[in-house]
Amino acid sequence: MNHDLPENNIAQPARRRPEWLKVKAPGGESYSALKNMMRSKKLHTVCEEAHCPNIGECWLSGTATFLILGDTCTRSCSFCAITTGRPGALNSD
Numbered sequence: 512m513n514h515d516l517p518e519n520n521i522a523q524p525a526r527r528r529p530e531w532l533k534v535k536a537p538g539g540e541s542y543s544a545l546k547n548m549m550r551s552k553k554l555h556t557v558c559e560e561a562h563c564p565n566i567g568e569c570w571l572s573g574t575a576t577f578l579i580l581g582d583t584c585t586r587s588c589s590f591c592a593i594t595t596g597r598p599g600a601l602n603s604d
C-alpha cells in the first residue's frame with residue numbers, strides 16, 4: 512500500500528497554507544529603527560540571538576525581548592539557539 516496517496520488514489524491539488532501560518536520577512540521602518548538602535552547601543556536580544564521567527568512582527572510593532580549582561584545564556588535549553596556558556600566580564604557602560 513502506498514501511503515503517499517489518499518485512499519481514493521486521486522492526486523489532490525496543492526492547498527495554500529493558512530494566513531496565520533505564514534511569517535512575513537522582517538522589514539519596515541520600525542524594524543529598521545529598532546535594529547539600528549540595537550547595534551548602536553550594542554544591545555542583545557532574545558529575538559535575534561534565538562533566531563525567533565516572530566521578529567518581523569514584533570519589531571515592526573516596537574516590541575523586543577532583551578538579554579541582559581551580554582549575548583550568552585547560562586541555560587542550555589536544547590530547543591534554543593542562544594549561545595550557552597558563562598557570561599563574559601560585565602561592561603558597566
Ligand code: SF4
Nearest residue numbers: 558563565566569576
Ligand atoms: S519579543 Fe517577539 S521576536 Fe522577540 S523573542 Fe519574543 S516573540 Fe520572539
